[in-house]
Amino acid sequence: MKTFIRYFSLIIICLYAYSNTFGQKWLKVSSGGYFSVALRSDGKIFESGLNSDGELGQANYLNSDTLIQVGVDSDWVDIFAGGFHVLAIKRNGTLWAWGANYQYQCGNSYVGDILYPAQIGTDTDWAYISASWRNSFGIKKDGSLWTWGYNYWGQLGDSTKNSNYTPYKVNNYSWKKACGGAAFSIGLRSDGTLWGWGEGTLCQLGTGIDSSSLLPKQIGNENNWADISCGYTFTLAKKQDGTLWSWGININGQLGQGDTLRRNSPTQIGTDKNWNHVYAGSVYAFASKKDSSIYAWGLDYFGELGDGGIYTKSRPEQIGGYNWIMAAPACGVYNYRDNYVYGRHSLALKGNAMSICGTGENNYGDLGNGDTISIGQFDCAIGSSPTGIESVKTNSQICNIYPNPTTGKINIDFALPFPGNAQLSIINSNGQIICNDNHFSNNKPNQIDISAYPDGIYFLRIISSEGVFITKVVKD
Numbered sequence: 173m174k175t176f177i178r179y180f181s182l183i184i185i186c187l188y189a190y191s192n193t194f195g196q197k198w199l200k201v202s203s204g205g206y207f208s209v210a211l212r213s214d215g216k217i218f219e220s221g222l223n224s225d226g227e228l229g230q231a232n233y234l235n236s237d238t239l240i241q242v243g244v245d246s247d248w249v250d251i252f253a254g255g256f257h258v259l260a261i262k263r264n265g266t267l268w269a270w271g272a273n274y275q276y277q278c279g280n281s282y283v284g285d286i287l288y289p290a291q292i293g294t295d296t297d298w299a300y301i302s303a304s305w306r307n308s309f310g311i312k313k314d315g316s317l318w319t320w321g322y323n324y325w326g327q328l329g330d331s332t333k334n335s336n337y338t339p340y341k342v343n344n345y346s347w348k349k350a351c352g353g354a355a356f357s358i359g360l361r362s363d364g365t366l367w368g369w370g371e372g373t374l375c376q377l378g379t380g381i382d383s384s385s386l387l388p389k390q391i392g393n394e395n396n397w398a399d400i401s402c403g404y405t406f407t408l409a410k411k412q413d414g415t416l417w418s419w420g421i422n423i424n425g426q427l428g429q430g431d432t433l434r435r436n437s438p439t440q441i442g443t444d445k446n447w448n449h450v451y452a453g454s455v456y457a458f459a460s461k462k463d464s465s466i467y468a469w470g471l472d473y474f475g476e477l478g479d480g481g482i483y484t485k486s487r488p489e490q491i492g493g494y495n496w497i498m499a500a501p502a503c504g505v506y507n508y509r510d511n512y513v514y515g516r517h518s519l520a521l522k523g524n525a526m527s528i529c530g531t532g533e534n535n536y537g538d539l540g541n542g543d544t545i546s547i548g549q550f551d552c553a554i555g556s557s558p559t560g561i562e563s564v565k566t567n568s569q570i571c572n573i574y575p576n577p578t579t580g581k582i583n584i585d586f587a588l589p590f591p592g593n594a595q596l597s598i599i600n601s602n603g604q605i606i607c608n609d610n611h612f613s614n615n616k617p618n619q620i621d622i623s624a625y626p627d628g629i630y631f632l633r634i635i636s637s638e639g640v641f642i643t644k645v646v647k648d
Contacts, residue, residue, distance in 0.1 A: 198528055198555060200498070201519040203453070204253035204271075205305070205505035206536050208519055210239060210528055210555060215246040217260060218555065220540030225256040226287035227271035233287075237537025237544055238605040239528075239555050242270075243289060254303030255505040255515075259310070260289065265296040267310060275306040275322035276337035293339065304352030304402065305505050310339060315346030315362055325355035326386035327370030333386070342388065351402035351452075353420075354504065354513075358407050359388060364395040366409065366438075375436035376405055378419040382436055392438065403452035404504030404513050408459065409438060414445040416459055416488075424455045425486030426470035432486065441488065453501025454515030459488060466496040466520070474516040475548030476501065476532035482548060492550060497521040502532070520550060527556035542597065542608045556633065573632065577646035580623025582632070597633045598622060598645075606630075622647055 197213045207221030207228065218239040219228045226233065229242035250261040257271030257278050268289045269278035276283075279292035300311035306322035318339035319328040326333055329342045346362040356370035356377060367388040368377035375382055378391045399410040406420030406427060417438040418427040425432055428441040444461070451458040456470025456477060467488035468477040475482055479491050502515035517532035517539060529552040530539035537544050541554045572585045584596075598607040598620065606625060622630060622645075630645045 197525040198521055199525070200251055201500045201521060201528055202251050202253040202258075203500045203502040203515070203517060203519050203538075204258070205255040205503055205515050206517075206533075206538055207253065208239075208517070208530070208538055208540055209251050209253045209258055210519070210540075211248055211251045215248050215263065217242040217245075217248050217251060218540075219258075221538040222536035225272035226285040227253075227256050227258060229258065229270045229287070229289055231287045235536050237534075237540065238542050238608075239540040245289075250301055252301045252303045253503060254308065255305035255503050257286075257303065257308075259301040259303050259308055261298050261301060265298050265313070267292045267295065267298040267301070269308070273337075276335050277303065277306050277308050277321035279308065279320050279337055279339060281337050300349065302349070302351050303503070304357075305354055305404075305503060307352045307357070309350040309352060309357070311347050311350065315348075316344075317342040317347040317350055317359060319350075319357070325371035325384060327352060327355055327357045329357060329359075329369045329386070329388050331386045349400055351400055351407075353402045353407070354404050354506065356402075356405075358391075358400050358402055358409075360397055360400050360409075364397050364412065366391040366394070366397045366400070368407075374405060374421050375434045376407070376420050378407060378435075378437055380437040399450050401450045401452040401457075403457060404454045404506075404515070406452065406455075406457075408450035408452045408457055410447050410450050410459075414447050414462070416441040416444065416447040416450065418457075424471035424484055426452075426455050426457055428457065428469045428486065428488050430487045449498065451499045451501055453518065454504030454513050456501060458491075458499035458501055458518070458520075460496055460499065464494045464496055466491050466499055468499075471516075474533035474546050476516050476518050478518055478520070478529075478531035478548075478550040480549040492522075495523045497523075497525055502538075518550075522550075522552055527552055528554040530554050542595070542605055573643060573645065577648050578622070579648070581619055581621050582645060584618040584620070584632075594634050596620070598625075599631045599633060600625070600628070 200211045202209045210218045220236050220239045223235050247263040252259045260268045270286045270289045273280050273286050278286045297313045299313045302309045308321050310318045320339045323335045330340045348360045348362050350359040359367045369385045369388045372384045396412045398412045401408045409417045419435040422432050446462045448460045448462045458468045460466045468491050469485040469488050498521050500519040502517050504513050504515040520529040529550040531550045534546045596609040597605050627648050
């Protein structure tokens with residue numbers, strides 16, 4: 173016992189508790205077609221995944237399987253990922269975009285890729301943004317709705333089919349939200365009425381008539397709508413009484429109605445009246461309830477529903493307990509080669525939002541968890557960088573890390589064993605993973621070398637079957 177006590181006095185508890193000075197929460201996550209975007213409470217934006225069109229905002233075309241910061245600015249307040257582009261608002265109310273701009277979805281007259289955040293116009297009163305595969309939406313502080321991008325089906329609502337890089341003001345009414353699918357748009361006015369425009373021959377507009385419209389057309393005559401979200405060819409909506417509704421194409425059960433039949437007008441999902449928010453993805457969906465639980469349904473081919481299986485569901489099923497904050501299913505994108513709609517990963521925030529949860533397809537590092545292996549249930553340790561840790565519960569798992577401070581090499585010995593291998597990551601003070609070892613084991617001596625990196629503070633993170641362990645390392 174005395175030997176153990178002497179040994180214990182030398183070791184470091186691997187779950188290091190940091191004060192609020194270092195703690196940074198994740199405020200919002202958004203999923204593009206094959207990439208992810210996250211906004212942190214320090215006003216910084218991070219991304220991971222495919223970068224074929226510059227959607228990661230790095231001024232290059234390199235994919236990343238870990239979250240990397242976009243630029244150096246720390247005054248961002250909102251984000252939204254489209255198919256291959258990103259919209260963002262700064263604290264001063266300016267609007268920015270980057271990524272694919274072949275249909276003007278970045279609001280830029282240049283036809284091509286915008287590799288780095290570029291401002292859209294000079295206005296400083298933007299308050300809301302959303303994006304679809306090839307379209308963008310913005311609402312200003314005065315409630316005016318603006319659209320830009322692809323317009324072959326009239327989804328800009330400007331009475332034409334001409335694509336436009338300049339934001340167009342959609343009539344003179346006040347709007348609360350707007351969203352878009354493959355070729356249609358849905359808007360929620362401040363008076364609680366619901367409107368649709370664009371391509372509607374496949375039930376997308378929800379007007380009860382399978383026809384398209386170049387101008388906003390009211391959906392029903394009710395004025396008690398509270399929330400909307402658009403999938404690739406379907407829409408979810410919530411009423412003020414907490415009921416959940418859907419309409420559109422339903423091949424994969426994405427309407428949550430228990431079948432695969434289309435609906436051309438809003439149809440209630442079940443009878444519950446405690447729904448809180450709706451999140452429509454490519455061909456699947458999430459919705460949260462007021463008790464902080466979250467439900468998912470639709471296609472689940474790559475584990476995008478996060479329930480541990482790959483079984484398509486046509487009714488909402490609860491996922492992973494409670495304390496969910498939000499979900500962000502992938503934006504649907506059409507692959508002409510495969511004649512198929514993609515967008516197969518999901519992000520979410522849970523608990524204290526000190527890390528990000530991710531699940532589903534991960535071929536390009538979409539999830540930002542350090543590899544390209546698809547997973548079938550939520551990994552909630554993504555982005556748990558040193559600046560993303562406010563407090564951590566202690567655990568009997570303790571380890572000896574030495575020397576610390578170090579000039580380069582660090583030895584890691586565990587006092588107590590854990591089964592199997594673990595993942596070890598070295599994270600810099602910017603929250604970026606600079607080194608990964610997926611076969612770390614406590615059954616052998618372990619040593620890592622950070623001599624090639626600049627002097628400063630780093631954080632060692634170990635993810636094992638026993639949990640997540642983090643401690644600070646100083647290199648000098």
